[in-house]
Amino acid sequence: MPPLGTIAPRETGRETMERARARASLIPDLLVEARRVANTVFSGWHGRRKRGIGENFWQFRPYLPGETMSRIDWRRSARDETSIFVQDKEWQAAHTVWLWVDESPSMLFRSEQATVAKQSRALVLAFAMAELLARSGERIGWLGNTKPILSRNAAERLAQALILSEPQTEFPVNPDLGPHSDIILFSDFLDPVDVNAQNLHDLFKRGARGHVVQLIDPVEEVFPYSGRVEFQDPESRETFTIGNAESLKQDYFAEIRSRTSAMRQLTGQLGWSFIRHHTDRLASEALVALHTHLGERGR
């Protein structure tokens, strides 16, 4: 009788990138809603369809007294005999989105009911998001690993950076987020509820808007064990033996429910979004949900 779940080999960016691209190609362009209208934001590629700081031409308008002379478009003004024109640029604002994937051993768990390990699915989702965001000209960073990158191939560069670095098994502490940033967290959040709350609060204090994706293996939800089972924690290697696993089922379900509602409540308080994603489902489901949360809010 083989065990139901195994520890899958750790996957790196190289193989997940491919899948991430495939997923991302199905999703429309994602435009992260700018939370604040301010001139000081970093300029990005994406036009906001209004006048502002940017590089692209938006419109000509008559020169108003008081404006700096440097803004006069002499070429346009020379064609007109009566008035002087000023060239307005389209406002182009960019946003920083931080990605983070929990790569602790528990994320490597994969049951036979799931198609991939949690870590693998998390990387796919993260890279797909990176791909989508890069397409829209957002600045993307990997929490605790890279600085925000503004590039078409940002996702690839993130993947390269991941290959070169050690896997992140700990929750990032005191990261340098910078203002106006979104943060997307992929983890199984199996730590005690108060530990999780503490971590999220820390990030919240840094001004980030968060999106929490909890990855769940179906086995963790269904608990199909029976008989005499020795459970092993993949992180601490601690074991727990029980003679009659079925008897734990109801208690376990109740515990999972209470943890979920606690997470929901916590993210609600912070104004963050919370997505539960099962690894036996399609990655696109989580991707679309994320897309919705990132793009639709405030519109």
Add this chain to the structure above:
Amino acid sequence: MFGLPLAFATPWLLTALLSLPVIWWLLRLTPPRPQEEVFPPTRILARLRPKEETPARSPWWLTLLRLLMAALVIIAMSGPVWNPEKSALTGEGPVLVVVDDGWASAQDWEIRKNTALSIVSQARETGRTVILVSTTGRENWTGTPLAPDEAAGLLEAAEARPFEPDHHATARRIGEIVRQSPPGHISWLSDGLSRNENTETLSQALSGLEAGKGIYNRVADDLLLIEQVRNEPAELYGDIVRADSSLSGEYAIEARDEEGIVLARSIVSYQPGQQRVRFSFQQPVELRNQITRLDVATVDNAGAVQLLDEANRRRLVGLISGEEFDQNQPLLSPLYYISRALEPFADLRRSENANVAASVPDLINQGVSAIVLADVGVIPEETVSTLQGWIEKGGLLIRFAGPRLAASPDSPLLPVDIRPGDRNLGGALSWEEPKPLAAFERESPFFGLDAPRDVLVKRQLLALQEARLEEKTWAVLEDGTPLVTADKIANGWIVLFHVGSDAEWSNLPLSGTFVEMLRKTVNLSRSTGISSPSDQAVSLPPLRLLNGSGEFSPPDISVKPLALSSNSQPVVSGENPPGFYGTEDAFSALNLFESETELELLATDSLQGDFEQHNYLTGKQFELKVWLLLGAALLLLVDCIVVLWMAGALRFAKPDIRSSVAGIVLVFSMILFSPADVLAQGSDNNETDFSSALETRLAYVRTGIAEIDEISEAGLRGLTLFLAQRTALEPGEPIGLDISSDELAFYSIIYWPVDPRAEIPTPETMARIDAFMKQGGSILFDTRDQVSGVYGGTAYSPAANALQQILSTLDIPPLEPVPSDHVITKSFYLLDSFPGRYTGGDLWVETTFTAETARNRPVRAGDGVSSILITSNDMAGAWAVDNSLRPLLPTVPPDPVQRNYAYRVGVNVVMYALTGNYKADQVHLPALLERLGQ
């Protein structure tokens, strides 16, 4: 042990059972190994049940199971034996084993052999040698002390032999053996039968020895023998002699021919105390003569088999006539009819010498089993004694009357005394008519033959009245005067036909009955043995020999040819076991028991000497070790499954189990219910078939198109009513046939409406149709398209195309439109056209005559009925009526007369199909009557 027939090879190992409580304790403490699972939320689980919760003990029943397993293994290792052999050996020195290995041991030879083997193995354990002595005198049991292994090998190879044990010779032999190697123990494996003084001699010889003595006494169940088998004219009978006559029951005696096929079976029942039971076969003598072997079906020993040799022999018949053989007038020769009658079943030897005195010894030397003397009156005295001796040995003398015999009424060798002169019936000086034969009496060997009334006897010899005349008479004339008389002399017969062997005295020799009478008579003749010209012994090679169990087996190396001489009876011995000797064509049977024999049971207490009684090992000793270990292994398997189940390994199998259980249930239900369905269908068919077989009914082919089938049904119903009103035929309800599955054999004509929409039948169906037509059925094809057909014909219509497709696979003879003189125009009504709903379409039938045979005859008729009739006039449409008998469809053109004609066509077609060319013959009636009047 414990009052059970149970023993242990190493009983001390059983002390290991004491360790069971320890094992119990250990097993209780050791829980089954858990299933190991990686599970990320283990922390959560640990928080739910902070204390590790483990059943410290296995469930009690699992522990019990394992304890049982351990106990089984311990008991198995101690080597338990069921039904152990008791050591029966005493003394020291060689063990003398005397085995009765004759026919009486054959039935339960395995038991005897196993007992002997167990004695040998006991000898092996105590390191003693074994002396094997066979009471039938086996050559390879030399009587020297053998190593137990060697003795066991000899015993294993030994089979019971088909002889009587010779206890007398055995006693002498034991005397010699004992002188060389005195035995320490004697075991006598008796077959349970006493051979009187011989057995006493043996027991004396044994009791005189200074050794422990044991006797194993057992008579085989149902031990019996067959003896004194006689094949008399009326019956074949013999005796069964039983050894143990205390039971009642039945025996089935089987009679087999040379091929081993059972020809007849005779059941005899017996009562307690009845040692001798008579069985008989009363089958016809021809059948009895084919019997070469009698045996008792349930008893396998050589004594319960009798081989018969005189049967199955082509008799050699010698012919002697008192008359000169006239080459020019063979039909007048007295031997002509006899030889013609005998030739089919006998080899004939015609004496070259006309002199009876010379020809008789000549024929006897040729080994004839019957001699025919046709009209021989005077026989020389010397020849009479030769013949007398030959008859006593089983010869058959057949004599025919004639003028010469009539002239010498005191001729010797006659079954009855005869009156001088002959009786003349129906001559010029007689007022009596020639007499026919009377029916044969039951006692006569001719019983069963027809006594032909046209056989008339004009002249005959008359027998003198005597006491046994009736008994001797085999055939009489109507007025009771004997025609054939016979007398038995020792083993042979003399038969006298009171008429001549030519057609002068009666026409009996011309009739077939004569052949049968001669055949029955000649069958009486016993083989007089293999012809030996003198007293020199003939030696016959072994052909098929019996083994101890009474089965034919290849001869073994010690068998010698059987020496037959006229003055000594062959004796069954090791060199000549019972069986057939000779060649396939001529063989002689040697039986273990021919003459009267008594079987006497051996009473052990009446034996001299103090024999210790032992019992044969009826059940072989049985080693339980393997079975106990097997049981332990099975328990281990159960344990594995239980452990797997407890570890939760079967949880994913559950749906599978459920589905497989569902599958099994499904399969079983199919098995249970489907045959019932099939039967139900079958019985449906049977009902239809039964009624169709009992009642003539019209039938139509169901096309699968509802409106056509309705019209066909209604049409045939209308025609059925019309037939019932107008003709002697009252058909049953018409029936629609599914030609692909229904049995067609019950219908003589089938109406087949052809429609292009209907499915073209499969080749298999067409093969059925073809068979139906070839077996005499007719099919009326109706394309129903006379109106829609182009050119006033139907050659190119869709229905015609469909018909062509249907017929393309059939074997269709050439067709023609019904000629005006075809029998179908006259089979009931006189018709000149064949209208249906439509008119004008031709009715096509098979061509009956080719051009050259066409003659000017009033009617044409083949020998059969045309198997195919094709019309396009929609017959069923014209016949169709509704329930109130109104026509369903109008005729085209609307004409009530046309409908009437359509019915007449139907009647003619049905009559034609049912009566065939009978109507054609009726046409000749005037001419026939005219001729008869002349």
